[in-house]
Amino acid sequence: MRSGNPLGIEKSVLTKWHKGLTMELNSNGDTLLFTGLLYQMVPFITRVTRFLEKLESTIFERFLGVYGRASRYTSFGALLSMNIKPDKNPYFNKVKNIAVILSSLRIDFIYREELDNYSGILLFDMGDDEKFREHATHVSQLLEKAKINRVITIDPHTTYALKILYPEYTDFDIEVVNYLEIILENLKGEKEANSEKHVDGVTIHDPCFYARYLEIIDQPREILKKIGYDHIEVKNSRRMTSCCGGPIESISPVFSHEIAKNRIAELKSSNYQTVTMCPVCIGNFERCGYSIRDISDLILKGIV
Amino acid sequence: MSLEFVLKEVSRCSFCGFCEHVCPTLVRYTRHFGPRGRIQTILFALKNNLATEKSIEGLYTCLTCNACRIQCPGDIKIAEVVREFRNSLRRGEVDIDEKVLKEVR
Ligand code: SF4
Ligand code: SF4
Numbered sequence: 001m002r003s004g005n006p007l008g009i010e011k012s013v014l015t016k017w018h019k020g021l022t023m024e025l026n027s028n029g030d031t032l033l034f035t036g037l038l039y040q041m042v043p044f045i046t047r048v049t050r051f052l053e054k055l056e057s058t059i060f061e062r063f064l065g066v067y068g069r070a071s072r073y074t075s076f077g078a079l080l081s082m083n084i085k086p087d088k089n090p091y092f093n094k095v096k097n098i099a100v101i102l103s104s105l106r107i108d109f110i111y112r113e114e115l116d117n118y119s120g121i122l123l124f125d126m127g128d129d130e131k132f133r134e135h136a137t138h139v140s141q142l143l144e145k146a147k148i149n150r151v152i153t154i155d156p157h158t159t160y161a162l163k164i165l166y167p168e169y170t171d172f173d174i175e176v177v178n179y180l181e182i183i184l185e186n187l188k189g190e191k192e193a194n195s196e197k198h199v200d201g202v203t204i205h206d207p208c209f210y211a212r213y214l215e216i217i218d219q220p221r222e223i224l225k226k227i228g229y230d231h232i233e234v235k236n237s238r239r240m241t242s243c244c245g246g247p248i249e250s251i252s253p254v255f256s257h258e259i260a261k262n263r264i265a266e267l268k269s270s271n272y273q274t275v276t277m278c279p280v281c282i283g284n285f286e287r288c289g290y291s292i293r294d295i296s297d298l299i300l301k302g303i304v
Numbered sequence: 305m306s307l308e309f310v311l312k313e314v315s316r317c318s319f320c321g322f323c324e325h326v327c328p329t330l331v332r333y334t335r336h337f338g339p340r341g342r343i344q345t346i347l348f349a350l351k352n353n354l355a356t357e358k359s360i361e362g363l364y365t366c367l368t369c370n371a372c373r374i375q376c377p378g379d380i381k382i383a384e385v386v387r388e389f390r391n392s393l394r395r396g397e398v399d400i401d402e403k404v405l406k407e408v409r
Contacts, residue, residue, distance in 0.1 A: 125368060127390025208369040236326075243328045243369035251364055259328045259367075 004135075005037060005118040006250075007044050014040040015113035017092040023103050029110040032143070033099065034151040036158030037118045039091045042283040045249070049287055053253035091279065097296040098154050098179055104304055105186040109152055115142055119161035125247065133169045136161070140172040150175040152182060156209035156216070156278050163214070180219040180277065183299065187226050201230040203270040205263070205285075205292065206241035207278035220277055220295055227302025234270045242266065246284035260288040267292075307392050311350055313385045316378050317343045323372035323382065329365055336362030339372035339382045346389050355400040363389060 004011055014037045018025055102109055120135035143151065151174055153159040159178045166172035202224065210216040217238050224231055236242040245259030264285060267274045274292040276282060285292050323339040324330060335341035336359045345359040368383040376382070392398050393405065 125387065127387055127392075127394055129391050208367070208371070212370040212374065239374060240326070240371075242326070242371065243367045245328065245367070247367045247369070248329075248365050255329070255332070255365060258331050262328065262331060 005041060006122045007041060007048065009041065009044055011037075011117075012113070015116055017089070017095040018099065018111065019092075021096055021099060023100060025099070025111045026108075027110050027112050029108060030147060030149040031109045032115055032146075032148045032151050033102070033109045033111045034143075034153050034158070034162070035095055035116055036153060036155060036161070037116065038155045038158055039095050039279040040089060041118075042091045042279045043089055046283050046287050049249045049253045049256075052250075053257065094279075094294045094296055095154070097294075097300045101183060101296060101299050101303065102152070102179065105183060107152075107182055107186055112146070115146055115148065117142070119158045121157045121161045121165075122250075124161070124165060129169075132165075136166050136172070137170045140166055140170045140174070143174055144172075148174055150177060152177055152179050154179045155280075156207045156214065157280065159216075160209050160213050178214070178216060178219075180216055180223065180295075184219045184223050184226075187223060187303070201232050201272045202275045202293075202298070203232050203234050203267055203272045204237060205234075205244070205267055205274050205276040205281060206237055206239075207276060207281050208241060208243050210277065211239050211241045220275075223295070223299060224275070227299060229298065229302075231275075232270045232272050235266050244278075244281040244284045245288075246280035249284055249287075256284060257288050260284050260290075264288065264290045306388075307350070307397055310346060310385050310388050310392070313380055314343045314346050314350075316380055317347075318378070319344075320377065322377060323375045323380075326371040326375055328367060328369065328371070334358070334362075337365060339376075342366055342386055343380070343382065346385065349389075349398050349400050353399045355398075355404050357404055360393070360404055363393075 005014070017035070017040055099111070117139045119139065120132050123132040123135060151162060153162055153176060159176065162172070162174075163176040163178075204220060204224075206217060221231060242263050243259065244263055245256040248259075249256040267290070274285075274290075275295050275298060276292055277295045279294075282292060282294055317340070319340055321340055327338045330338040336345060341359075342362055345355065345362055348359070349355045363386055366383065366386045368387055370383045372382045373379065389398075396405070398405075
């Protein structure tokens with residue numbers, strides 16, 4: 001992972017999400033917005049996965065081992081992703097939304113491109129502890145050298161990596177807060193919520209890592225309630241949520257699609273729009289023809 | 305964590321099957337693609353040094369979503385075990401057919 005991410009994308013293509021943001025981003029302080037670059041990688045992942053899905057049923061594919069399938073992601077990734085220009089990346093908006101929400105709630109944070117890195121979670125998932133440790137050590141040393149005291153994370157996989165795995169695998173000793181926790185804390189007792197504007201209901205798809213690894217289950221529900229949305233629980237929600245299939249999209253896009261199809265049917269049964277808070281879920285559902293909203297879209301409309 | 309942890313954890317399985325109905329990958333309807341089958345794959349590889357390409361594929365297509373763990377009466381950490389076992393396979397710590405291992409290296 002010389003580029004620092006599993007797709008071999010040049011990092012600057014992912015850290016430029018803030019271009020065109022109307023607010024100023026501070027770079028002096030000790031609380032860092034750490035995007036982990038996962039949201040920004042989704043359009044690239046989708047493109048490579050679509051390509052590989054077509055390839056999967058061919059004879060050539062059958063000769064590739066499972067691990068080989070995951071690692072060849074890098075080679076195809078760099079090739080196929082070249083023509084997604086930073087200003088055309090639709091997922092940049094989701095990260096922008098989050099930055100605007102945090103600053104509207106007067107939450108102090110800084111952003112520095114050189115400190116924002118991919119967490120290395122795929123190395124951990126695939127069972128490459130040595131490389132994961134090496135990568136995590138590099139990322140955490142950069143943060144420590146810059147005297148960062150607290151990081152704000154914005155997706156379940158990066159949050160899990162930094163909050164649970166980094167202290168276990170490295171000397172990492174920095175407070176990790178998830179943006180949903182901090183948003184909820186700061187919405188309490190405030191009058192920011194424009195609750196009359198939104199009366200429609202939504203369905204929540206809980207990402208596995210929030211629901212079962214990090215116990216971030218009530219926070220999104222309480223936030224939605226405060227900004228005026230009713231939510232309807234589908235079959236298999238909260239701790240019983242069912243995976244979107246995303247984690248194996250690099251191993252077998254076809255299999256991953258089958259899993260997504262089943263979950264999509266469950267979500268559709270509520271007849272309300274589905275909301276989630278994980279870039280991998282959004283990306284995989286989208287690839288499989290089901291578009292769902294990111295919670296940041298709703299929060300932004302609710303408070304600004 | 306180590307193979308010792310893996311073996312201790314999988315040896316606690318009673319093969320009751322309570323974990324199976326929540327596993328999203330069991331849509332393939334072969335046992336290798338469910339939590340109980342994954343445990344069986346690991347046990348077989350460790351105790352009898354046997355594995356097949358299918359059974360190893362089962363391990364690599366686990367989503368590590370942890371849905372199974374909350375169903376297990378013994379709270380067996382299935383996802384953790386699978387992930388740890390992938391490490392051991394890659395490091396060559398498991399004595400199984402080289403042909404099958406080629407898949408994961
Ligand atoms: S529920 Fe637990 S004990 Fe029963 S088969 Fe599954 S892992 Fe084994
Ligand atoms: S962690 Fe793996 S075995 Fe358990 S339910 Fe998820 S996919 Fe199935």
